[in-house]
Amino acid sequence: MTDTRNKPNVILINCDDMGYGDLGCYGSTRNKTPSIDAMANEGMRFTDAYCASPVCSPSRAGLLTGCYPPHLDFNRVLFPADPMGLNPAEYTLPMLFKEKGYATKCVGKWHVGDQPGFLPLNFGFDSYFGLPYSNDMGMQTGKAVSWKCPPLPLMKDHEVIQQQPDQRGLTERYVEKCIEFIRANERHPFFLYFAQMHVHLPLYAAERFVMQSQNGDYGACVEEVDWSVSALIHELKRLHLLEDTLIIFTSDNGSRGDHGSSNEPLRGGKFTNYEGGQRIPFIVYWKDHIPAGTVNAHLISHIDLLPTFASLISHPLTTQYALDGIDCAPSFFSPEIMIRDEFVYWGWSSQNKAYLNAIRMGEWKLHVGTCDTGGNRPAAELYNLRTDPGETTNLHASHPDVVAKLSKRLAYWEERYGNAYHADSTGTACHACGRVEHPVTLTEYDENHPYMVALYDKNDRG
Numbered sequence: 507m508t509d510t511r512n513k514p515n516v517i518l519i520n521c522d523d524m525g526y527g528d529l530g531c532y533g534s535t536r537n538k539t540p541s542i543d544a545m546a547n548e549g550m551r552f553t554d555a556y557c558a559s560p561v562c563s564p565s566r567a568g569l570l571t572g573c574y575p576p577h578l579d580f581n582r583v584l585f586p587a588d589p590m591g592l593n594p595a596e597y598t599l600p601m602l603f604k605e606k607g608y609a610t611k612c613v614g615k616w617h618v619g620d621q622p623g624f625l626p627l628n629f630g631f632d633s634y635f636g637l638p639y640s641n642d643m644g645m646q647t648g649k650a651v652s653w654k655c656p657p658l659p660l661m662k663d664h665e666v667i668q669q670q671p672d673q674r675g676l677t678e679r680y681v682e683k684c685i686e687f688i689r690a691n692e693r694h695p696f697f698l699y700f701a702q703m704h705v706h707l708p709l710y711a712a713e714r715f716v717m718q719s720q721n722g723d724y725g726a727c728v729e730e731v732d733w734s735v736s737a738l739i740h741e742l743k744r745l746h747l748l749e750d751t752l753i754i755f756t757s758d759n760g761s762r763g764d765h766g767s768s769n770e771p772l773r774g775g776k777f778t779n780y781e782g783g784q785r786i787p788f789i790v791y792w793k794d795h796i797p798a799g800t801v802n803a804h805l806i807s808h809i810d811l812l813p814t815f816a817s818l819i820s821h822p823l824t825t826q827y828a829l830d831g832i833d834c835a836p837s838f839f840s841p842e843i844m845i846r847d848e849f850v851y852w853g854w855s856s857q858n859k860a861y862l863n864a865i866r867m868g869e870w871k872l873h874v875g876t877c878d879t880g881g882n883r884p885a886a887e888l889y890n891l892r893t894d895p896g897e898t899t900n901l902h903a904s905h906p907d908v909v910a911k912l913s914k915r916l917a918y919w920e921e922r923y924g925n926a927y928h929a930d931s932t933g934t935a936c937h938a939c940g941r942v943e944h945p946v947t948l949t950e951y952d953e954n955h956p957y958m959v960a961l962y963d964k965n966d967r968g
Contacts, residue, residue: 513818514695514750517753518754520758521702522705526781531543545735553803555807558575563617564578564583570599572831575854577937582854582857584619590941593938600626603630612636615641619940642966657955670959704730709723722765749794827937833845873887887902
């Protein structure tokens with residue numbers, strides 16, 4: 507049974523590229539995360555939570571809609587002035603909350619389209635403040651000025667309010683906007699989607715965190731995220747709203763595994779369908795409602811958030827099509843309840859093709875393909891994730907019955923959404939992504955513009 511007490515405010519914190527092993531509560535000894543660890547100690551920490559994709563744009567599309575990315579025809583990373591975006595006809599999380607009378611706000615990274623019809627206010631958010639795409643897509647030292655790197659736009663609603671903002675102060679500005687929104691809705695239910703800039707490359711943190719970090723700039727960015735969580739919780743306590751607010755902390759995909767990041771003890775990282783690419787931190791905190799100090803080892807995914815929130819706020823879904831997500835709200839209150847027993851791993855492609863690479867059912871995971879920055883390739887790998895979460899021992903040859911069972915389920919998903927390994931496999935249930943004919947950049951370089959930062963001095967790309 508779903509908890510039927512007061513319907514909560516909801517804060518969804520989605521980090522960028524934070525790995526499974528980057529937080530103290532997930533085993534990190536390199537980064538100090540006392541506020542996030544306290545959330546886990548006083549709430550519920552999931553060990554087997556999955557993002558929708560190992561790269562940011564399709565992952566965020568899946569989180570917002572409750573659908574696997576190929577369902578949305580959304581399988582690649584977007585760039586400035588990209589003709590592609592999330593279809594405005596899709597039903598999204600903020601629309602759900604708006605229909606229930608909630609105030610809604612998006613702060614931070616958007617990255618599902620930067621053309622006018624693809625921005626946050628078109629998908630149910632009342633207001634927006636943040637970067638429309640990744641923080642490495644601005645003007646950097648050593649990077650030519652081109653359509654792929656115009657001045658980085660900081661936006662308020664539909665308007666660019668600053669170009670090339672100082673990224674060292676951006677998290678503090680984001681927190682300020684979050685707190686303004688919370689205060690403005692002290693007596694009104696609200697949904698806040700805080701999509702952190704950190705820890706995507708390039709790594710810019712405030713000097714305080716750089717000076718105290720024991721893990722370089724990466725640790726500084728992780729610890730600034732932790733500070734931001736503490737600031738929001740402090741404000742909720744001050745306004746006596748903490749008991750009325752459900753907070754979820756997670757990440758859009760695994761870490762890169764470099765610059766001090768970690769997916770330990772998992773194999774692989776961002777860009778891949780190994781566990782390090784898609785198994786991510788996932789903490790649920792609702793004071794006096796969620797059982798404190800609980801570790802939940804059942805499967806859950808970002809695509810489950812939309813139907814789960816619909817259940818928690820007692821609002822029937824009005825979307826006209828079937829979601830891939832499942833209502834997991836019962837497991838928030840009774841962690842022994844298993845809701846999801848299956849998860850499908852889709853590869854990404856710069857050509858926006860849907861590669862069906864792996865499936866997990868219970869403890870077993872079958873890879874029929876792999877993906878990384880070099881593309882997608884066929885594979886034949888079987889792992890028992892309960893005994894071997896690091897995917898070190900391939901059991902494909904010794905368990906043909908398991909391979910056959912999982913292969914049958916893969917055939918079902920291929921029929922629904924296609925599989926680029928097979929040229930004639932197009933899928934029967936896919937939607938069309940949004941597209942425009944003549945996309946334009948939000949900003950253009952102007953040699954006379956008084957940029958705060960003319961060129962970002964770090965040229966790392968994430």
